[in-house]
Amino acid sequence: MRERVHATYWMETGDDPARTAEVIAGEQSSGTFVALATETPELKQRSGAFVERLEVLETVSGPSLPGARPSDRYTRAILELSWPVENFGPSLPNLWTTIAGNLFELGQVSGLRLTGLSLPPSFTAPFTGPAFGVEGTRALSGVAQGPLIGTIIKPSIGLSAEETAQQVRELVAGDIDFIKDDELQADGARCPFEERVRAVMRVVNEAADRRGRKAMVAFNLTGDLDQMRRRHDLVLREGGTCVMLCLNAIGLVGVQEFRRHSQLPIHAHRAGWGALTRCPALGYDYAPWQQLWRLAGADHLHVNGLRNKFAEADESVIAAARAVLAPIGPDARMGAMPVFSSGQTGLQAAETYAALGCTDLIHTAGGGIFGHPGGVAAGVEAFRAAWTAAAQGVPLREAASGSGALRDALEFWR
Incomplete structure (x- = not known):
């Protein structure tokens, strides 16, 4: 049949x-x-x-x-x-x-x-799917186990290229694994794409020489297809290891065509998702929707986060993350990495780990890192300490007794 x-x-x-x-x-x-x-x-x-x-x-x-x-x-x-x-x-x-x-x-x-x-x-069968997925992302980022501790440049928009590079300098000083542009940051006059990539990658490459591994930066190169190819090639030349696309803005064909060109992991942002799903009597669940983007070539897919700043329930967030990690039918090669974001701090680490049952994920905190009273590096340290405690089953307050950065973070994380 x-x-x-x-x-x-x-x-x-x-x-x-x-x-x-x-x-x-x-x-x-x-x-x-x-x-x-x-x-x-x-x-x-x-x-x-x-x-x-x-x-x-x-x-x-x-x-x-x-x-x-x-x-x-x-x-x-x-x-x-x-x-x-x-x-x-x-x-x-x-x-x-x-x-x-x-x-x-x-x-x-x-x-x-x-x-x-x-x-x-x-x-x-005819689709190549993600080129990197979980294993390729871990190899490029140098994170063999545990989640990738990540952040979004904040403020989301308004910084110059050099101001963005300074934010990155502070983040890599704190041993961050993953950094991404906000979806609003593309190629504006205040922070042109090429200038931003060169300034940021100078910092990342210099830090990689000292650290022995390179922070993964997902540069938002969303645009028309020719622009995206040119921007990808610049990121690749400058030593970058990731690029970001806004899925709904460029469509399935845009992602497929870009995937044929790309030599870097595709970090897929779902901006506009709420319009497709928020009405419970209309639209789509995430599980069927994300399959098509994985087939098109997405390596990382945003799934929101627990106790997020948006309207999505925690059960829906975890179901989305599980769907991203699951095979498409019997096809294990199609696995991608879920990205937790939106109003996140270390307070969600233990719940996220317990609900998902693994650490094959990227967890990004913007304000939860940049708002640390001890500075950005301390924010990274506190976020990582929270995840270490989560994986070890140690309550946060107990873990904070051995980490000043985590202890201070608990005073402002909400």
Whole structure:
């Protein structure tokens, strides 16, 4: 039997749920709003989407989304659809159009959310996926075990290239593992990209000569494809070991094409993710969404952080991180590294470690490092001490008795 892609949805409809499921299946494959003589039973069997499962959950009195067709009750259900791989071939944009295209705006739907995606080997095999992933990132950063202790340059924007380099100087003096540009920092007049890369890498390279390992800096080179290639080549020439892309800004094809050119790990930022997921009755869960970006070539993927400054629940954050680390089907080569961020300090280290069950991650703290009363280097030391305590099962207050930097950090971490 031919292999098929399977997608799972949470669905709400004011119509008969079985009829709505068939409407969605038809819209996303061979059907349209009227019956056509050319859509023969043989064609539907060959190319149509199949309703694999429909599980009714509950009924409610009102619709979750505006514009729903009037009804006296709305039924919520789990819907699983499948498509033959030959409908779209090994194409990420066309797969996405199939599983997450016009179905969200169908009149029969008063709520729809993509919650799961299963891709067969015949679809995933042609994709190279992450070039570095966890193992390659550890090798380039010199961090053989434990999390990569990281930060984001703060203030996010407004510093000059030399002021940014000074921040980096203080960070590497504190033995930081990973530094990233904020997603807002690209190639502005105040801090031009080329000037920033050269200034920062002078500091990083000089420190690497003393330390014996090089801090990994993810420079944000988001732009058009030619710009991103040129910026990558500059980072590579200057001895850099990572670059950053804003996924939703450049799209799947942008990441795929850049991956073909890149010789460095791709740090993937999910800026704009909230618009895709925050409404519980519309959009996507992270688990299916991130699979496509890993297939496109992302090595690191942001997953938010525990007790973050945004609206995401801790359970969702951990589920996202586990999804990033999991194989895509049986394909272990597709593993990437989750990046925890957003309002983070050492206070989240123990919970993060306990929930994830491993240290194959990057944990970034901006204000949690830069706000340390003893300075930036002390902020790095305190953050690392918190993670050491987490891995050893030592309570923070007890660990602080042996670390002045951690003791002082506990006075301002909130």
